[in-house]
Amino acid sequence: MRSEFRDWLEANGDPILQTTRLRQGPNVAVGVKGYLLPRGESISRLAWIPARVNAFAGAGMGAGWYEFHQTGDFVDEEEEIIFTADFISSGSSFYPYLTGGLEFSVTPRTSIVGEARYMWADQEMQRDFAQFDPIDLSGLRLTAGLAVRF
Numbered sequence: 817m818r819s820e821f822r823d824w825l826e827a828n829g830d831p832i833l834q835t836t837r838l839r840q841g842p843n844v845a846v847g848v849k850g851y852l853l854p855r856g857e858s859i860s861r862l863a864w865i866p867a868r869v870n871a872f873a874g875a876g877m878g879a880g881w882y883e884f885h886q887t888g889d890f891v892d893e894e895e896e897i898i899f900t901a902d903f904i905s906s907g908s909s910f911y912p913y914l915t916g917g918l919e920f921s922v923t924p925r926t927s928i929v930g931e932a933r934y935m936w937a938d939q940e941m942q943r944d945f946a947q948f949d950p951i952d953l954s955g956l957r958l959t960a961g962l963a964v965r966f
Contacts, residue, residue: 824891824898832898834888840880840953845913847876866921866965874915878935881908882953884945903944909953911937925965933957 820831849872856866883906889898917931937953945951 826889826898832889832891834886834890837883837885839883839885843878843880845876845878847874847878847913847915849874849915866924866927868921870919870921872915872917872919875913876915877910877912879908879910880937880953882906882939882951884941884951905941905943905945905951907939907942909937909939911935911953919963927963927965929959929961929963931959931961933959 817836818833819836820833824832826832852871852873853869854867855870856864858864883904885902885904887902889900891898913933913935915931915933917929919927919929921927934956935954938950939953940946940950941948
């Protein structure tokens with residue numbers, strides 16, 4: 817994401833520009849989920865027909881990595897100077913999450929899965945941002961995938 821600081825200008829009159837990048841992942845999570853509807857119909861002891869559509873909800877704990885990177889021109893308001901810099905903070909965080917989703921059976925052994933997951937996470941800033949407030953890594957994640965039943 818590009819941004820600019822408009823309270824000060826470069827010597828040529830242009831705004832002071834920065835580029836900000838936040839990368840997250842990989843994440844690892846462990847949780848439980850429960851189905852909100854019957855999962856299918858048993859037609860014998862060894863035969864089962866899955867429901868066409870099913871909803872689930874769950875919760876768990878996870879751990880993830882982040883990197884926050886800002887590069888560009890910045891203002892030192894005490895010295896009243898403009899300087900070029902490259903700042904980085906990275907680390908990992910533990911987080912709780914809640915999830916919900918739908919499974920759509922395509923065949924008796926495969927289904928398409930859509931999931932919404934909200935996680936709560938923050939982490940103390942590191943390295944170049946050590947004196948700043950913690951970074952808020954919370955948010956909604958949407959995923960889609962293919963599930964295979966064995």
